[in-house]
Amino acid sequence: xxxxxxxxxxxxxxxxxxxxxxxxxxxxxxxxxxxxxxxxxxxxxxxxxxxxxxxxxxxxxxxxxxxxxxxxxxxxxxxxxxxxxxxxxxxxxxxxxxxxxxxxxxxxxxxxxxxxxxxxxxxxxxxxxxxxxxxxxxxxxxxxxxxxxxxxxxxxxxxxxxxxxxxxxxxxxxxxxxxxxxxxxxxxxxxxxxxxxxxxxxxxxxxxxxxxxxxxxxxxxxxxxxxxxxxxxxxxxxxxxxxxxxxxxxxxxx
Amino acid sequence: xxxxxxxxxxxxxxxxxxxxxxxxxxxxxxxxxxxxxxxxxxxxxxxxxxxxxxxxxxxxxxxxxxxxxxxxxxxxxxxxxxxxxxxxxxxxxxxxxxxxxxxxxxxxxxxxxxxxxxxxxxxxxxxxxxxxxxxxxxxxxxxxxxxxxxxxxxxxxxxxxxxxxxxxxxxxxxxxxxxxxxxxxxxxxxxxxxxxxxxxxxxxxxxxxxxxxxxxxxxxxxxxxxxxxxxxxxxxxxxxxxxxxxxxxxxxxx
Numbered sequence: 095x096x097x098x099x100x101x102x103x104x105x106x107x108x109x110x111x112x113x114x115x116x117x118x119x120x121x122x123x124x125x126x127x128x129x130x131x132x133x134x135x136x137x138x139x140x141x142x143x144x145x146x147x148x149x150x151x152x153x154x155x156x157x158x159x160x161x162x163x164x165x166x167x168x169x170x171x172x173x174x175x176x177x178x179x180x181x182x183x184x185x186x187x188x189x190x191x192x193x194x195x196x197x198x199x200x201x202x203x204x205x206x207x208x209x210x211x212x213x214x215x216x217x218x219x220x221x222x223x224x225x226x227x228x229x230x231x232x233x234x235x236x237x238x239x240x241x242x243x244x245x246x247x248x249x250x251x252x253x254x255x256x257x258x259x260x261x262x263x264x265x266x267x268x269x270x271x272x273x274x275x276x277x278x279x280x281x282x283x284x285x286x287x288x289x290x291x292x293x294x295x296x297x298x299x300x301x302x303x304x305x306x307x308x309x310x311x312x313x314x315x316x317x318x319x320x321x322x323x324x325x326x327x328x329x330x331x332x333x334x335x336x337x338x339x340x341x342x343x344x345x346x347x348x
Numbered sequence: 349x350x351x352x353x354x355x356x357x358x359x360x361x362x363x364x365x366x367x368x369x370x371x372x373x374x375x376x377x378x379x380x381x382x383x384x385x386x387x388x389x390x391x392x393x394x395x396x397x398x399x400x401x402x403x404x405x406x407x408x409x410x411x412x413x414x415x416x417x418x419x420x421x422x423x424x425x426x427x428x429x430x431x432x433x434x435x436x437x438x439x440x441x442x443x444x445x446x447x448x449x450x451x452x453x454x455x456x457x458x459x460x461x462x463x464x465x466x467x468x469x470x471x472x473x474x475x476x477x478x479x480x481x482x483x484x485x486x487x488x489x490x491x492x493x494x495x496x497x498x499x500x501x502x503x504x505x506x507x508x509x510x511x512x513x514x515x516x517x518x519x520x521x522x523x524x525x526x527x528x529x530x531x532x533x534x535x536x537x538x539x540x541x542x543x544x545x546x547x548x549x550x551x552x553x554x555x556x557x558x559x560x561x562x563x564x565x566x567x568x569x570x571x572x573x574x575x576x577x578x579x580x581x582x583x584x585x586x587x588x589x590x591x592x593x594x595x596x597x598x599x600x601x602x
Contacts (some may be wrong), residue, residue, distance in 0.1 A: 101454075131448065134575075144555060209463070213580050213582075215580065216576055216580060216583075217579060217580070217583050219351045219574040219575070219576050220570075220572050220573070220574050220576045220579055221572070221573050221574065222572075222573025222574045223574075243580075245576065245577070245578075246576070246577075247574070247576045250574060250575055275507045279369060283593075283594045316474075316590070317593075317597075318474050318475070318476075318502070319474070319475050319476025319593070319597065320473040320474050320475065320476045320477075320515055321388075321473070321504055322470055322473045322474045322499065322500070322504075323499070323500075324471060324499075325586075326467050326471070326497075326582070327470060328467075328580070328582070328583060329467060329470075329471050329582060329583060329586040330586075332579075332583040332584075332586050332587050333587060333590040334585050336570070336587040336590060336591070337590070337594075339537075339571075339573070340591075343571075343573065
């Protein structure tokens with residue numbers, strides 16, 4: 095065994111927000127995500143814990159690299175099927191809201207499920223969104239489940255926690271039109287999105303909070319045919335983003 | 349304690365497909381889902397295990413009802429936050445593929461993640477899809493995570509496992525056009541869906557299998573702006589369904 099009990103305890107503690115905040119570290123794991131972290135992101139790795147199979151070049155001095163057994167990997171991994179490597183990574187705030195570069199901004203009002211948040215980031219990045227702003231009550235973006243569900247998309251967006259009301263004031267001053275998801279909204283398929291749009295998505299259980307709802311310029315609904323009460327917030331986000339891009343983007347002619 | 353060790357073991361065994369198949373029972377839990385199960389579905393409940401707080405009328409004789417403690421609930425629940433009630437429910441095949449009543453059919457080719465499957469069912473039901481047909485390698489629809497993620501939508505669709513190639517032959521004989529998700533497909537936003545469409549979605553890791561891909565009339569792509577490699581299969585399904593319905597449905601004028 096390479097790792098001491100205390101080291102294992104330390105790594106496992108990073109599953110909990112309090113300890114991530116204390117140590118300013120979060121976890122990324124699995125061969126693909128860790129490789130992309132090294133090659134495509136500006137995040138700084140603290141330590142890479144890897145099995146023989148992962149095979150890191152010994153000459154890489156940018157971070158600590160520790161060879162562990164499969165058994166140790168299973169102990170520190172958050173995955174059902176651990177995959178060769180777990181990295182501890184430095185939390186860095188990399189937020190710059192550059193409204194000149196960005197026509198569509200995504201605001202998240204208290205999204206609570208870490209998997210949903212990760213999927214939303216993955217989808218937003220697919221459509222080229224640069225800025226995602228979450229209310230302070232939104233789940234922690236450095237939660238392992240969020241990182242895993244984002245599938246590396248996380249590395250390519252500016253994600254920040256803000257007081258949404260203040261950001262909304264700033265967005266309005268910059269001529270953004272605020273649209274938000276609501277079950278009492280107008281049919282999204284009969285709506286033209288303004289080019290400068292800020293899309294607000296609410297929480298899984300309660301939707302957009304009343305104080306934010308008041309600030310919207312438009313409430314939007316995805317019309318339903320069946321009997322279900324609601325859509326998953328990730329799915330609803332995907333459908334709204336799809337509609338925006340269908341209307342606004344010059345896609346390749348393919 | 350009301351439940352014996354063996355009873356607890358039995359209920360927990362239903363988390364595993366082999367035991368669900370053996371006993372022809374699956375689990376539905378949480379107040380909302382169990383209430384909807386009783387009021388809106390044709391599934392037959394075997395036993396309802398509930399805490400005092402859930403409060404079932406004693407006169408309900410359609411199924412066994414057993415009062416348990418919060419501690420016992422926590423033992424048999426699959427949820428992080430157990431919610432008042434766990435029901436064991438009889439597995440019934442309720443598949444009838446009625447192509448006369450159905451313009452859009454959803455085919456799933458080896459979707460592997462139970463949460464994704466549940467979300468897909470929820471989304472499909474939202475858009476009024478009646479028939480979902482899955483390959484035999486698709487994850488078990490009676491998996492607890494699938495049931496929970498479907499949020500009761502599961503009660504309202506015909507879901508079946510079939511040899512996809514055979515179903516596709518039948519669909520083609522009935523003038524359905526087969527569209528499938530593929531990273532080498534044509535831009536979905538520049539495509540008109542035929543009214544009679546069968547949409548095929550592939551697995552999370554491998555997409556649509558080659559033997560099914562050959563049978564498609566059209567490969568479709570959701571064009572990307574960012575750098576992510578792929579979308580979550582649930583999100584992609586939602587976007588395709590949204591596009592179909594935007595083109596074809598007469599929504600209310602609201």
